Amino acid sequence: MTRGLRHLPLALLLAYAGTAGADPMEEALRLVEARHPVLAAQNAERQALDRQRNWKTDVFVGWTQRGTELNPEAGPNAGVRVTIPLFDRAHEMESARAHTGWMRERNTVVAAFLGEVGRLREMTVEIEHAEASRGLHRDRLEYWRQAVEEGKAEPERLWPEAEALQKADQAYRSALAALEAERERIARQYGGSAWTTLSALLAEIAS
Numbered sequence: 001m002t003r004g005l006r007h008l009p010l011a012l013l014l015a016y017a018g019t020a021g022a023d024p025m026e027e028a029l030r031l032v033e034a035r036h037p038v039l040a041a042q043n044a045e046r047q048a049l050d051r052q053r054n055w056k057t058d059v060f061v062g063w064t065q066r067g068t069e070l071n072p073e074a075g076p077n078a079g080v081r082v083t084i085p086l087f088d089r090a091h092e093m094e095s096a097r098a099h100t101g102w103m104r105e106r107n108t109v110v111a112a113f114l115g116e117v118g119r120l121r122e123m124t125v126e127i128e129h130a131e132a133s134r135g136l137h138r139d140r141l142e143y144w145r146q147a148v149e150e151g152k153a154e155p156e157r158l159w160p161e162a163e164a165l166q167k168a169d170q171a172y173r174s175a176l177a178a179l180e181a182e183r184e185r186i187a188r189q190y191g192g193s194a195w196t197t198l199s200a201l202l203a204e205i206a207s
Contacts, residue, residue, distance in 0.1 A: 024204040025117075029110065031201070035192035036109050042102045046095070109190070116186045120206040123179045130172040137165040179206075 033039060141161040147153035183202050184195075191198030 024201045028117075028198060028201040028205060029113075031194055031198050032109065032113050032190045033106060035194045035198075036190050037192050039102065039106055039109055040192060042105055046099055046102050113186075113190050116190075117202070117205055120179065120183060120186070120202060123175065123182060124206045127172065127175045127179055130168070130175045134165070134168040134172045137161065137168045141165050 034043075141158065141164075144153055144157050144161050148155050148158060183199055183206070187195040187199035187202060
């Protein structure tokens with residue numbers, strides 16, 4: 001399991017399970033396109049326009065004094081009249097504007113999202129450096145501990161090493177917490193109701 005997924009809670013691991021085997025970046029981009037709040041609202045508007053009919057119907061009520069071949073009875077009657085504009089392109093142009101607006105917003109959102117992913121990857125590199133530093137100080141402390149046990153060094157030599165290890169450990173934990181908080185913020189901002197799935201994908205992308 002990669003570093004990013006190892007630090008995920010169980011709920012996010014389960015959410016990620018359904019996306020296993022697919023390219024995480026492609027899955028993340030599809031999810032953002034479908035679930036980002038602004039894009040989702042614009043897409044719903046665009047689809048609603050596409051579903052609207054480009055013609056109208058009128059219901060009329062009248063009175064016939066004499067019957068017809070179809071209706072020999074005189075009296076009130078009602079009907080439906082359909083009006084189909086032959087040269088009115090207003091609806092088509094409105095749909096095109098909605099689609100263009102959605103594409104423009106999509107490009108803006110995707111560009112911003114990719115920037116966020118880049119920052120997550122940078123934070124992951126910082127965590128790797130912090131973990132390597134923590135491991136180095138742990139090895140130094142162990143080295144001097146053995147030296148003290150063998151009488152090759154004074155016990156006081158352990159204090160600065162222990163303090164350095166403590167600081168390195170705190171730096172690692174702080175960097176890890178910052179990464180997790182940033183990943184959740186990005187997932188909530190771009191993933192809408194599917195933010196847990198996006199968070200799991202981001203963990204894989206940035207690992």
